Amino acid sequence: MTRLPSSHLRTTRTTTVRAAALLASAATVVVGVQAGTAGADTRYDAAAQREAGATALVLTGSQRAAAVQEAQAGATTTARALGLSGREKLVVRDVVKDADGTVHTRFERTYDGLPVLGGDLVVHRKKSGAHSATKATGARISVPTTTAAVPAAAAGKAALASGENQAENPTSTRKVIWAATGRPTLAWETVVTGLQHDGTPSERHVVTDATTGKELYSYEAVATGTGHTQYSGQVTLGTAPSYTLTDTARGGHKTYDLKGATSGTGTLFTNTTDIWGNGLATHRETAAADAHYGAAVTWDFYKNELGRNGIRGDGAAAYSRVHYGNAYVNAFWSDSCFCMTYGDGAGNARPLTSLDVAGHEMTHGLTSATAGLRYSKESGGLNEATSDILGTSVEFYAANAADTGDYLIGEKIDIRGNGTPLRYMDKPSRDGSSADYWSSSLGRLDVHHSSGPANHFFFLLAEGSGARTVNGVSYNSPTYDNSTLTGIGREKAYKIWYKALSTYMTSSTTYAGARTATLSAATDLYGAGSAEYNAVAAAWAAVNVK
Known part of the structure; x- marks a missing residue:
């Protein structure tokens, strides 16, 4: 191969x-956290109130900067409260504020001025003053x-x-x-x-x-996986009045033409009209239209569904580069350029600019900006699964008739040349390499294949087990323990996963840690003992994570 x-x-x-x-599972230190179980008569009203309260607020760039500055000003006090030594300091990396006043502050750590790799932690402060902390290492x-x-x-x-x-x-x-x-x-x-x-x-x-x-x-560290687009049909693109592929409404996202180069930024796409591409790969603007559209939909999904203003939460956009190399059969995210890059596929005929691929690649940036899941073993599998989960969610969110949402990864780009997708979320082993369930040997697999149990978990949580058809695609999802599951819906499932990623997972989170993180997220959003909390626990058991 x-x-x-x-x-x-x-x-x-x-x-x-x-x-x-x-890598070790994330260690959790909890101080003064209270959780109650809603009664049967009030569960759904209470769950709705919890979800609203635990939903992340959309912060503007200046609001986020002020939150980071405030957290950094109190970092010494926070370090002392956590029992860190006087040789350790905390450096703020991200701040998430919930509607109920809870603030989740993600820190990196230094020791005698040296960066501590694997020392990251998240401090959760409730409006009442109660604290808890999630640490990458104990x-x-x-x-x-x-x-x-x-x-x-x-x-x-x-x-x-x-x-x-x-x-x-x-x-x-x-x-x-x-x-x-x-x-x-x-x-x-x-x-x-x-x-x-x-x-x-x-x-x-x-x-x-x-x-x-x-x-x-x-x-x-290079993380992989009105326009007439090749995959999404005719769409509306955010462009600048000067007819450049610059989306002024979404952080200034720009799309560039590398023209076969493998380095540099490329040339910003510019036109004499606001019509881009013709739907065919032979027109250079077509791949650009797909990439630009994918970036716009992903931005809107993050903001409207997850409460995040751009990949870093600071209102600044990444940028896209298309036509990388010659017949390059891949796409990748790079933190160093804060950009997505797309090849044109075999024979330069199938650019890797489909909607779920765009969402997948940008989510690598999101993961880097939040949990920072290290790209190896179980944490690496969770990193890949996060991109599949949120990339798939972007595709459903778009509600595009030319590329309807499904639980198939990369089905439009046909990398294998036989019409099959790259991965299947309902039963990951259908691709011949991915694992359906967790086992002690999972960490030895390639991260694209160790992502299988988390992808399977998400499908079971969203849709349930057994045979079903969604948007015309047939699925049949088994369970490790032969349980029968009923899904809670995609929206609740991806909100739970994102909250776990952004507030509870760390760089060293394993599958066991992901179970703990998603249960914590479900508690925040819907309450301990809620139907959603129990569904999360059951879905993990169904992929052999207990």
């Missing part, structure tokens, strides 16, 4: 990640010395030697504390750039023990 990039939408690839050990952050025995240059050389990609160069090395896989260790983090085997840019992060020179961990 062709080797594919580690963080793309593709299903067949050889992993480039070398992890020393399975380990005490401490190392014997911050003086490295192994020089940075030696760590960079070792990182370069460990790679299999093309034309690699170590671009930066920084001293860190590695805390993601057990005992905190002084280490070097080296970023090695180059090209993956299919021409995708590579930003490989390698963590090296600063005392022994042993590689502790590595991962790939």
Whole structure:
């Protein structure tokens, strides 16, 4: 099989990640959290009130900046309240405010000024003043010395030697504390750039023990998977009055033409009219129209359904690049450019710009901006599943007659050339590689295949088990425990998943941690003991996560 990039939408690839050990489940410290069970006569009214109260508020860029500044001003007090040592400091990365006054603040941690990788945590403060915290690690952050025995240059050389990609160069090395896989260790983090085997840019992060020179961990940071569009028909596009593909209503999102290049920003699409493309891949504007439309729908879904103002929540848009390389059969997200990039597919005839692919790629950016699920083992599978779950939700949200919503991933782009989708959410093993259920060996699978149980969980939670037809597509979803489940609906299911992602998951969350996170989210939205809470627990049991 062709080797594919580690963080793309593709299903067949050889992993480039070398992890020393399975990442630990997120440890949770709870202080003063109260949860009640609604009575039978008031359950639905109470659930509706809870959902409204726990729904995230849409913050403008300036409101979010003020919230971050306020949280940072109190970071020293927060660190002391959490029992952190005087050598540790907290740096605010994200703030989510709920309608009921609860504030979820996501922090990165430093130790003697060094970044602590795997030390991230979220503090939940209720309006009443009650606190709880979700930590990526429960380990005490401490190392014997911050003086490295192994020089940075030696760590960079070792990182370069460990790679299999093309034309690699170590671009930066920084001293860190590695805390993601057990005992905190002084280490070097080296970023090695180059090209993956299919021409995708590579930003490989390698963590090296600063005392022994042993590689502790590595991962790939490039995350993979009126216009006349190829996949969505005739749509309305947000464009600037000067007829450029600039969406002034959605953070200034722009779409560029790379013209076959594999680097740079490209050329902004400009026209003499406000009509873009003709629905055929041979017209360069057609792929641009699909990508621009996908970005707009994803922005609207995040804002209207999830209460998030853009990928980072700051009102700023990413940008899109189309026509990457020659016959490039992939699409990818990169944090370094804060952008989506799309190839034109086999024979340059099937651009990877379908709606669910666009939602999938942008959700890699969302995951990076929130939980930061590390792209390896179980957390990597959850990262991929998050992109599938929210990408699918974007497709349903669009309600586009030319690309109706379904629980099939990448069904429009026909990468395999036989009309089959990349992945199936109702029974993931239908693709021949993905797992339907959790097992202790799940973390050894490619992250696109270890995503299976979470995708299966989402389908069961939304739709239920057994045979059914949705928008003309037939599904038949089994359960590990032979249980019969009734779904709670897509909207409730994706709101629970997003709240878990944005407020309870951390960089090291495993499947067991995801179960805890989604149950916490269901409690916030619908109440402990509610029908929705019980449905979440049952859906996880149905994929063997208990």
